[in-house]
Amino acid sequence: MSHPPLRSAAKQRICDAALQHFVTYGYDGASLNQIAEMVGIRKASIYAHFANKDALYLTLLEDAIHAENEFIRSCFEAAHALPGQHYCESLKQHYQEAWHFRFLLRTAYVPPDSLREQITRLYNAHLALCQQQITHALAEYDAGLAKMDYLSEAYLGLVDSLHVELLYAGTARFDVRLQAMWQLFATALQQHLSP
Known part of the structure; x- marks a missing residue:
């Protein structure tokens, strides 16, 4: 049985917010800016964890x-x-x-x-x-x-x-x-x- 990778709390907060955002708006309607706002960070901070959308x-x-x-x-x-x-x-x-x-x-x-x-x-x-x-x-x-x-x-x-x-x-x-x-x-x- 595989387990999901361990993540920092910051990276997990991004994932949690992005999940709800993508479900609501779909891939094309989703915005990294809005995801960053949901988490309370700058968009640039997302790129410290993920290469891109x-x-x-x-x-x-x-x-x-x-x-x-x-x-x-x-x-x-x-x-x-x-x-x-x-x-x-x-x-x-x-x-x-x-x-x-x-x-x-x-x-x-x-x-x-x-x-x-x-x-x-x-x-x-x-x-x-x-x-x-x-x-x-x-x-x-x-x-x-x-x-x-x-x-x-x-x-x-x-x-x-x-x-x-x-x-x-x-x-x-x-x-x-x-x-x-x-x-x-x-x-x-x-x-x-x-x-």
């Missing part, structure tokens, strides 16, 4: 992915009725509470063009972890399910649908989407359980 943004992305990987692991470790259910049911509250999750979704689905390749590589690694977790959970639930690769792909499609709902519609209709998508996935699992 891209470096700050990628640092936040790495932090967000680390936090989300840990969240996924914890959700899959929790006992629940069906594999992957706890993660899906936790997303709404997690989105409301976790700035890094909102940042990750916005970054993954609306990446700045200049960083698209790096973001795609990092996000795909994150999705691979999610797929590993569901594949393992399916195998533990029923050995026969582990042989059906399309179930883990279907689960990623379900998760993607929930992420898109949160990003573009917020939490208002999340429960409706979750219920519909989860019913389809649960039905598919039940149909393929070993006799």
Whole structure:
């Protein structure tokens, strides 16, 4: 299990302020001047910690992915009725509470063009972890399910649908989407359980 790097208090304050600022304004609308004002420093002081806006943004992305990987692991470790259910049911509250999750979704689905390749590589690694977790959970639930690769792909499609709902519609209709998508996935699992 990897841990985020240790940082000075000043660098962490910049990261905390920048995270909220990027979530609110996006990459293009974000301003290092405004981030500096939020922290109570001069813009030049940001450059003592980060080479430029891209470096700050990628640092936040790495932090967000680390936090989300840990969240996924914890959700899959929790006992629940069906594999992957706890993660899906936790997303709404997690989105409301976790700035890094909102940042990750916005970054993954609306990446700045200049960083698209790096973001795609990092996000795909994150999705691979999610797929590993569901594949393992399916195998533990029923050995026969582990042989059906399309179930883990279907689960990623379900998760993607929930992420898109949160990003573009917020939490208002999340429960409706979750219920519909989860019913389809649960039905598919039940149909393929070993006799």
